Amino acid sequence: MTTSGDALARRLGLGDAVVIGLGSMIGAGIFASFAPAAAAAGAGLLVGLVIAGFIAFCNATSSAQLAAQYPTSGGTYVYGRERLGDWPGFFAGWSFVIGKTASSAAMAITFATYAVPEPWVKPVAILAVAALTVVNTLGVTRTALLTRILVVLSLAALTVAIVVGFTHAAPTAGHPGSPVTAYGVLQSAGFLFFAFAGYARIATMGEEVIDPARTIPRAITTALTIALVVYALVALSALHALGPAGLAASSAPLSTVAGTADAAWPAVVVRIGAATAALGALLAMIAGIGRTSLAMARNEDLPGWFAAVHPRFRVPYRAELVLGLVVCVLVAVTDLRGAIGFSSFGVLLYYFVANLSAWTQDRVHRRYPRVLAITGAVGCLVLVVTLPVVAIFTGVAVLLVGLGYRLIRLRVRR
Template identity: 85%
Template sequence: MTTASPTPDGALARRLGLGDAIAIGLGSMIGAGVFSAFSPAAAAAGAGLLIGLLVAGFIAFCNATSSAQLAAQYPTSGGTYVYGRERLGEWPGFFAGWSFVIGKTASSAAMALTFATYAVPGPWVKPVAVIAVAALTVVNTLGVTRTALLTRILVAVSLVALTVAVVVGFTHTAASAGEPGPAVSAYGVLQSAGFLFFAFAGYARVATMGEEVVDPARTIPRAITTALSITLVVYALVALSALHAIGAAGLAQVAAPLTAVADTSGTAWPGGVIRVGAAAAALGALLAMIAGIGRTSLAMARNRDIPGWFSAVHPRFRVPYRAELVLGLVVCVLVAVTDLRAAIGFSSFGVLLYYLIANLSAWTQDRAHRRYPRVLAVAGAIGCVVLVATLPPGAIGAGVVVVAVGIGYRFVRLRFAARATGGGHGGEG
């Protein structure tokens, strides 16, 4: 049993032990991404996606350790948006925050499409995905957020579905398993790692809970390592079973890869279990993402890094309702004009840039605040750049344009601020 530490006035209670922290880490990672990311990864690397999975897991570990030691030094909300501002300056902080917002917005579209892909027949996927986004946006603006209990329930549902997929995959084989898959190349493996990085999203959530964890200096590193290791094992089993059941060629051609695995059983119930698991995980992830992006947007709006209009908080429900409503609209548009593979690629682009800033920030920390070897931050930064460079050209092009829009807005805003103050620095630090 975990004993809470004495809690000063205004501070959060330290009630989470190692087991709790590991559960939160698993709940953040084992979600809808595993139900969708293997298909584009197989299209990029064929059976080489197994190597890509290891690469993605290693880079995720480097990023998570950087986030953990930064969270210990700066125990406040805002994540790398705050760390970048504190360690590198306001521009890198803005770059991280903007990259997070655009990357997670694309993730929201991917989650909505994943939900609909598993829940309804093909022609209904986009309409149902749009309806899901609209409904959960309204839920968020009413002040309802996903609880820790719901997180555990969704993880349990997801793990049951993944267990069924693994058992079916290792015990049944489709004709496509014997077909040659896409050629394996170094570039394809790295591109598959970029896609699979999407499935690890959420590992840094443990690092952001330093104020609520008992003995955080010891507990957080162990929780991150354990949760990432368990997740990597689960994903490896899913990948191996899917390759056994339908092969790299079959995996690359389907939008709902684990449903295709279930179909090899010749019975209906495995597919039903997997559809329920994928749908539940996707809806839970989508609800949490809308809430998280809204609050990051709120922090950026308060600093005028995005228009201050987004900083409005609803007087009754106490949520950043303007940011969440606009976010919901943007995600609906993305769902309507893009497909799942493109959404995953664009999401990885933004999130990898976000963690690039996290690693660079961790590299600047002094010895007193460094909890991990500096080489991990260097490896994480290099890995993020390499994976971004190997994403599909369309994802890179769209990402560069959207990043440029954000940078352009902030540059113009600072110029106007400087003129308004008679040629000062316009708030730049």
């Protein structure tokens, strides 16, 4: 239960909510996950994109109707507690926190990879995390404003990349790349799901949205639809320009696409767009994780110290400052592919609980057929087990740490 002194302020409208969702997806997906998806499935990544998009749609419908019934901070952590019980809620919240913390590290590395030469990638990524953590602690309206600017710049750069990709081709564009197998396609879908995970970010900020029962479902479905169209265009143009093998081999694939043009300026524009897109995703992720941590701390599933809301800026500043520090450490010790795999593991389990929660809703609160919820739950589990083995084992270990913490805390309280 929150009081007026620790409640967050409702300041976000529909446009702000859509932009925060787009800022969470664009950058995370387009500039980071297409290369590992191509390495897993070759040209089959297009099928993987369809699978990931369909599972994301199922998850989005579940998240939208749950957010309308429970318009408070915490997302599926709250939904799991309300619909399934305390342990499933904690499982979802902990999965979200660890998965999106890894996502934040991935976005910081992506930003620096496009922005600076290789020797400077890690230091610049850490500086970016520190700067955006400070921005988030200054208030949610500043977060929405900066995300809006970054999304506009990113979409402009993507337009350039798409045009160049459809009108130019590298000499190696005809190389087939990895063979297309069912397992590889499903693994590519798991990587590409990382690209869609931001569509429900606004659900974790339900306590700050104006008219949440109406705004949140519209914002989630609108942001997902826009992202799906953009992703499809980028995937087709990148495959046309580079081919599956060239796309898999590039550390900055859209810059490589732009480099096939006769002029130098498209590559410059795309690098700027990639950097701003990654910053937008990182900014929105820090905000979302902070709100979930706030909700967990309010219920004592994380230390109560994290539940503090700044008296002036009305944000969970302690949670966000600690998160920023953890992400900086991850940036220093991990690489991009590992961060994406681990992130997908946590986020897919988070949405697994969301789908199960939506399946239990009664007819009054159900806005979509129940079959979408069960399909989304099964799809999430299928994609989890096809992720790289290292990501699965690491994810299970970190999950057990969180579950063990909660078990010990409950026994100590008794």
